[in-house]
Amino acid sequence: MVISMEVVLRNLTKRFPSRDRKNHEDVIAVNDFNFEIPDGKLIGLLGPSGCGKSTTLNLISGLQKPTSGRIFFGEDDVTELPPENRGIGLVFQNYALYPHLTVKQNILFPLENLKGKDKLTKAEMLDKAMEAAKLVQIDELMDRKPKELSGGQQQRVAIARALVKMPKVLLLDEPLSNLDARLRLQTREEIRRIQRETKITTIFVTHDQEEAMSISDMIVVMKEGIVQQIGKPQEVYDSPANLFVAKFLGTPPVNVFEGQVKGGRLLIGEEDVMEAGEVPDQEVYVGIRPEGFRLQEDGEFSCKLNRVEVMGRDISMVSENKASLNSTIRAIIGTENEINMDQYKENTSVRFHLLPHKVFLFHKETEERIYFGER
Amino acid sequence: MENGTDYKKIEKTAKRKKTVVSTVTYVLLTVWAVIVLFPFYWMILTSLKSYGAYNSEYIPKFFTLSPTLQNYADAFTTVSLGRYLINTTIFTVVTTAIMLFVITFAAFAFARLDFKGKNIAFLVFLSLMMIPNELVIITNFVTVTNLDMRNSFPGLILPSVTSVFYIYLLKENFEQIPDSLYFAAKVDGTSDLKYLMKVMIPISRPTLITITILKVIECWNSYVWPRLITDDENYFLVSNGIQEIRENGFGRENIPAMMAAVVVISVPLIVLFLIFRKKVMEGVSRGGTKG
Secondary structure, eight states, rough: OOOOOOOEEEEEEEEEEEOSSSOOOOEEEEEEEEEOTTTTTTEEEOOSTTTTTTHHHHHHHHOOOOOOEEETTTTTEEEESSSGGSEEEETTTTOOTTTOOOHHHHHHHHHTTTOOOOOOHHHHHHHHHHHHHHHHHOOTTTTTTGGGGGHHHHHHHHHHHTTOOSSSSEEEEEEETTSSSEEEEHHHHHHHHHHHHHHOOEEEEESSHHHHHHHHHHEEETTTEEEEEEEOOHHHHSSEEEEEEEEHHHSSSSSSEEEEEEEEEEEEETTTEEEOTOOEEEEEEEEEGGGEEEEEEESSEEEEEEEEETTTTTTEEEEEEEBBBSEEEEEEEEEESSOGGGGGGGGGGEEEEOOOOOOOOOEEOOEEEEEEEEO | OHHHHHHHHHHHHHHHHHHHHHHHOOOOHHHHHHHHHHHHHHHHHHHHHHHHHHHHSSSOSSSOOOOHHHHHHHHHHHHHHHHHHHHHHHHHHHHHHEEEHHHHHHHHHHOOOOOOOOHHHHHHHHHTTTTTTTHHHHHHHHHHHHHTTTTHHHHHHHHOOHHHHHHHHHHHHHHHHHHHHHHHHHHHTOOHHHHIIIIIHHHHHHHHHHHHHHHHHHHOOOOOHHHHHOSSSSGGHHHHHHIIIIIIISSOOOHHHHHHHHHHHHHHHHHHHHHHHHHHHHHHHHHHOOO
């Protein structure tokens, strides 16, 4: 029912003039962004705050002009087009509903601005508004004012307003960050469902990696204006391109150690923990996912146990190691094989076997990944 | 369990305390209300006394046993109070309307648009507030006289069609509206003018109503400027009309008739204030706390 669009970003760059009087260097919010967003997919733009993800979204929407680079929607170069001619829907973090208008009037607002051949009759507008409202399941609330709605409902109204024009591209800027935890889970499912039903190419910005991982077809991880990695969520998680991506994805976060490769073996501290394939001898950072640890009496890797946290589904063992860059190491042990936890006392040594495909080696200077073990 | 009695005691003391506090509050408020309302009462009372009765009272009486409306009839027939009222209404409506138009666009420009020297221009505007009104009146007088606009409505209206303070108040109010609303409207293809009309003005309605009412009161009560710029009775406003009435309206000093005129002049404002009381308070407190 909707013509959605592939979105192509080519060498997209945005610089802001520096406000600092002493330092006149420009701030580069987005640096040479290249990406072809496939038609009809849900893309998560992910990164810590200030990484340029919102700026990227604003460039795609046309609210800001890029310093250089081009943006294409399908075949059309839209770089110079004003936002209203791009056929986009935009949802803001704070929803940006018009407080003095009812839900219905809010949804109708974009339609009232259509001109020329796109102009609709009153009845057509109402039909479209109702359709959009039904899609996000707020058709019962049409006569309320935004302040009479809960956060989640407001969010739905904002989505309905963005969808009512049948945009070719839907842009969501931190759509869930103003909702409480439970509602966030629910709403993100909802966004996924709406996207599936409408098949509109959707780009959404978030700093929450779990959110991005759970609903995106693809994620783009950004840092300081530079794209770090683009890929399917699981691929990015399983084979991070560099230390930043490895650290940014995953809860609990990856455990990072200083280590070295010597004669094809990986050493963490004094311990020879696993083989390191073809990697030449050098100092490395070692990232180990929390689920990469297996309790084993004769394991290669030893730690000083701090405490054991039992959290229903799994058990996490918090321990210390001299080579660790984090103050504690968190290992998650599944409860499927019954383990008698009583045998593990605080401040005793505990030994782990490491799963090779959960261990990543990163170059000490570039922090690029150089190796990870085979499954 | 032995605490039970204590609770009763505490409750009793609290109750007594509450009664005392509210009694004192009400007494003080009553006294205050009497002080504030007394001049109004005196005005209305005097306007209802007949000329003879008023002048024969050696000691003023706090009531009258033979109220009369003759003074009201005199106020409209002997002097041209009706004309003054019409003049004032024209002056007030036109001035307020033009001013609302001017300040809305000025505030929009300062709050929403980006242009070179915006901050400096606004600073100059604000610094105008530091120049006392009396100083400006002299230059305005010279200007309006040179433009040959004495004894005319344009001359009366022109100096008060803008207000730096109201521009400032409205700008602050406009700036409270989140930028994202503007961006949302932009994405939907709304022009700046349409955004102003359909979003900013409706959202700032309480402030605009407050400004309107304050301006109406200001216009209705304005005295110095109309006094300076008009000497033709046909252009007198109620404020200087009243002065005229006192001096030579009735051929003698007719205080009760004058009071009747004053009542007629005050009533529209009082009614207006009573209708919009809530809105005025809302707007003022909103502007005060948020700005």
